[in-house]
Amino acid sequence: xxxxxxxxxxxxxxxxxxxxxxxxxxxxxxxxxxxxxxxxxxxxxxxxxxxxxxxxxxxxxxxxxxxxxxxxxxxxxxxxxxxxxxxxxxxxxxxxxxxxxxxxxxxxxxxxxxxxxxxxxxxxxxxxxxxxxxxxxxxxxxxxxxxxxxxxxxxxxxxxxxxxxxxxxxxxxxxxxxxxxxxxxxxxxxxxxxxxxxxxxxxxxxxxxxxxxxxxxxxxxxxxxxxxxxxxxxxxxxxxxxxxxxxxxxxxxxxxxxxxxxxxxxxxxxxxxxxxxxxxxxxxxxxxxxxxxxxxxxxxxxxxxxxxxxxxxxxxxxxxxxxxxxxxxxxxxxxxxxxxxxxxxxxxxxxxxxxxxxxxxxxxxxxxxxxxxxxxxxxxxxxxxxxxxxxxxxxxxxxxxxxxxxxxxxxxxxxxxxxxxxxxxxxxxxxxxxxxxxxxxxxxxxxxxxxxxxxxxxxxxxxxxxxxxxxxxxxxxxxxxxxxxxxxxxxxxxxxxxxxxxxxxxxxxxxxxxxxxxxxxxxxxxxxxxxxxxxxxxxxxxxxxxxxxxxxxxx
Amino acid sequence: xxxxxxxxxxxxxxxxxxxxxxxxxxxxxxxxxxxxxxxxxxxxxxxxxxxxxxxxxxxxxxxxxxxxxxxxxxxxxxxxxxxxxxxxxxxxxxxxxxxxxxxxxxxxxxxxxxxxxxxxxxxxxxxxxxxxxxxxxxxxxxxxxxxxxxxxxxxxxxxxxxxxx
Numbered sequence: 001x002x003x004x005x006x007x008x009x010x011x012x013x014x015x016x017x018x019x020x021x022x023x024x025x026x027x028x029x030x031x032x033x034x035x036x037x038x039x040x041x042x043x044x045x046x047x048x049x050x051x052x053x054x055x056x057x058x059x060x061x062x063x064x065x066x067x068x069x070x071x072x073x074x075x076x077x078x079x080x081x082x083x084x085x086x087x088x089x090x091x092x093x094x095x096x097x098x099x100x101x102x103x104x105x106x107x108x109x110x111x112x113x114x115x116x117x118x119x120x121x122x123x124x125x126x127x128x129x130x131x132x133x134x135x136x137x138x139x140x141x142x143x144x145x146x147x148x149x150x151x152x153x154x155x156x157x158x159x160x161x162x163x164x165x166x167x168x169x170x171x172x173x174x175x176x177x178x179x180x181x182x183x184x185x186x187x188x189x190x191x192x193x194x195x196x197x198x199x200x201x202x203x204x205x206x207x208x209x210x211x212x213x214x215x216x217x218x219x220x221x222x223x224x225x226x227x228x229x230x231x232x233x234x235x236x237x238x239x240x241x242x243x244x245x246x247x248x249x250x251x252x253x254x255x256x257x258x259x260x261x262x263x264x265x266x267x268x269x270x271x272x273x274x275x276x277x278x279x280x281x282x283x284x285x286x287x288x289x290x291x292x293x294x295x296x297x298x299x300x301x302x303x304x305x306x307x308x309x310x311x312x313x314x315x316x317x318x319x320x321x322x323x324x325x326x327x328x329x330x331x332x333x334x335x336x337x338x339x340x341x342x343x344x345x346x347x348x349x350x351x352x353x354x355x356x357x358x359x360x361x362x363x364x365x366x367x368x369x370x371x372x373x374x375x376x377x378x379x380x381x382x383x384x385x386x387x388x389x390x391x392x393x394x395x396x397x398x399x400x401x402x403x404x405x406x407x408x409x410x411x412x413x414x415x416x417x418x419x420x421x422x423x424x425x426x427x428x429x430x431x432x433x434x435x436x437x438x439x440x441x442x443x444x445x446x447x448x449x450x451x452x453x454x455x456x457x458x459x460x461x462x463x464x465x466x467x468x469x470x471x472x473x474x475x476x477x478x479x480x481x482x483x484x485x486x487x488x489x490x491x492x493x494x495x496x497x498x499x500x501x502x503x504x505x506x507x508x509x510x511x512x513x514x515x516x517x518x519x520x521x522x523x524x525x526x527x528x529x530x531x532x533x534x535x536x537x538x539x540x541x542x543x544x545x546x547x548x549x550x551x552x553x554x555x
Numbered sequence: 556x557x558x559x560x561x562x563x564x565x566x567x568x569x570x571x572x573x574x575x576x577x578x579x580x581x582x583x584x585x586x587x588x589x590x591x592x593x594x595x596x597x598x599x600x601x602x603x604x605x606x607x608x609x610x611x612x613x614x615x616x617x618x619x620x621x622x623x624x625x626x627x628x629x630x631x632x633x634x635x636x637x638x639x640x641x642x643x644x645x646x647x648x649x650x651x652x653x654x655x656x657x658x659x660x661x662x663x664x665x666x667x668x669x670x671x672x673x674x675x676x677x678x679x680x681x682x683x684x685x686x687x688x689x690x691x692x693x694x695x696x697x698x699x700x701x702x703x704x705x706x707x708x709x710x711x712x713x714x715x716x717x718x719x720x
Binding site for chain 2: 135136139140143144145147164196197198199200320321322325326
């Protein structure tokens with residue numbers, strides 16, 4: 001955390017000829033200079049001066065119904081826009097409500113700038129009304145935090161915050177601004193360049209290491225490339241294809257890496273992990289060269305079952321040095337930006353040949369939804385496959401957390417973007433994230449899929465969707481239970497299910513009606529297909545409710 | 556295994572909390588930690604002694620490097636470094652035992668900085684293992700109180716850690 005220095009006197013500012021502005025105006029001006037046109041948040045007393053300035057700024061403010069919604073919406077917005085999303089909350093409960101969204105963005109490396117109001121700086125530490133140690137509490141799940149002590153620092157702090165959030169391993173940066181600092185008059189100075197001596201992210205891979213990878217490819221008999229969320233964050237999709245196609249290297253993705261390669265590409269084997277595709281896991285397990293790019297090797301993605309030197313060479317390419325070797329022994333580490341390093345590697349023109357390996361992988365069965373009777377329930381696997389077939393090529397699919405995430409990830413075959421929270425696994429992410437994604441790309445179809453558990457965690461954001469004209473298409477997999485927890489209880493504890501029954505939940509159709517959102521309900525695939533046509537055909541928001549068998553499992 | 560990390564950080568509020576939090580969060584064990592300003596007042600030096608195997612030390616060093624406020628991290632070789640720790644030891648000493656304690660202090664090149672009818676206070680500034688030795692020598696008399704600063708260290712020779720920019 002940085003606490004900025006003592007206030008500069010207005011006298012000193014005048015001497016330098018700069019016109020003093022309020023801290024709040026400096027914050028607004030900083031946002032404008034960063035090119036921010038949309039922010040998400042909820043006002044409150046400790047952030048009131050900033051909101052007053054914002055009201056005159058021309059920056060679009062999206063009022064959400066909880067601060068968590070603002071954070072997730074900024075997350076969805078950032079992922080589609082490719083630059084930091086901005087969310088705002090007041091002090092105390094406003095800030096703590098935001099924390100779940102900050103932790104979500106942190107574990108998925110999504111660039112956010114969170115602005116929180118704070119109590120008067122003279123009262124800090126006195127436990128006054130709505131005071132909480134925001135920077136102290138947010139520290140473990142933010143990339144950096146600022147507690148601004150003087151308005152004169154605002155230009156520099158905002159400049160640095162946007163830089164830190166959007167470079168290196170991206171992530172959320174929090175700026176906590178006491179209410180008196182928002183009112184304080186000081187000259188506004190925004191530095192033209194950022195100079196932080198402890199922060200110089202490397203983008204270029206070390207040429208010697210890259211040559212080693214090319215040599216390893218030359219020696220490999222069973223190579224596989226594993227793409228993580230870093231591919232999408234660094235926009236390296238072209239570079240992945242260029243490398244893989246040049247040498248016919250099979251490629252798998254992690255959950256966060258879905259969308260790195262076109263779903264129907266002949267070299268694409270699907271998703272790895274405990275909920276992944278058999279073909280993809282087989283390829284990783286039997287590989288002699290595993291090239292991991294932009295993935296942190298999470299425990300749910302790649303089991304560290306082999307020690308280095310046990311017949312497999314691991315290459316790990318990541319922008320974050322600390323991720324390399326953290327969970328998996330790595331023979332060739334490369335620190336750098338995924339797009340840049342893959343480009344450097346392809347430029348060397350590595351060569352290799354493994355026809356037997358490709359043949360072996362080709363013989364493995366691919367993923368197909370299991371056949372079954374139509375009704376009285378919708379089969380989720382078949383539904384996701386059907387829905388993806390109808391999405392426009394640039395459609396955005398947002399999966400929530402729970403069984404719906406696994407059904408979605410495993411059967412997703414869209415060509416656009418697939419967003420979900422793989423690191424934090426925050427239930428209720430999809431509805432506010434869809435709001436943000438839709439506002440970032442009003443011309444694109446945005447579909448959010450969630451269960452009836454997650455739906456009830458953030459359904460209050462249906463009001464935001466209505467209020468701000470963000471026609472999101474929402475699919476609710478309704479099985480009247482917290483399905484994935486029930487599944488864990490069943491599989492791991494042999495239990496029938498405890499504290500997972502969602503009896504008492506509202507009628508989703510009537511909820512939709514209350515928000516004036518069209519609604520359809522399907523109890524079979526054919527019916528669901530007709531309703532998907534209706535949902536995607538209309539311009540407005542839509543809630544499609546699917547009757548899912550509570551006994552349906554993901555395994 | 557113990558490793559000595561010499562960490563140059565921005566001299567500003569919250570950096571110590573952030574660093575200590577990092578160790579707690581990731582389950583790294585700090586054997587000692589000493590912080591103070593350097594000749595450049597904008598920079599503080601943390602000397603952190605960490606317990607763990609080589610991969611853990613590497614992970615600690617990487618996680619420290621990742622901190623925005625951390626300017627430079629260097630792992631020091633204990634053989635090639637000058638290492639010192641300051642300790643104040645208040646030993647129970649009746650008049651009969653005083654002489655023996657004075658002898659121990661003098662052999663260990665420590666000094667007596669305070670005394671009372673029932674105690675003497677020894678000051679030592681030495682390598683941590685010599686501080687341990689002195690402590691073990693006076694323990695039989697009964698240690699009433701002990702304060703140690705934690706180790707600080709600098710590399711031997713003309714080399715110095717260069718700050719970027």
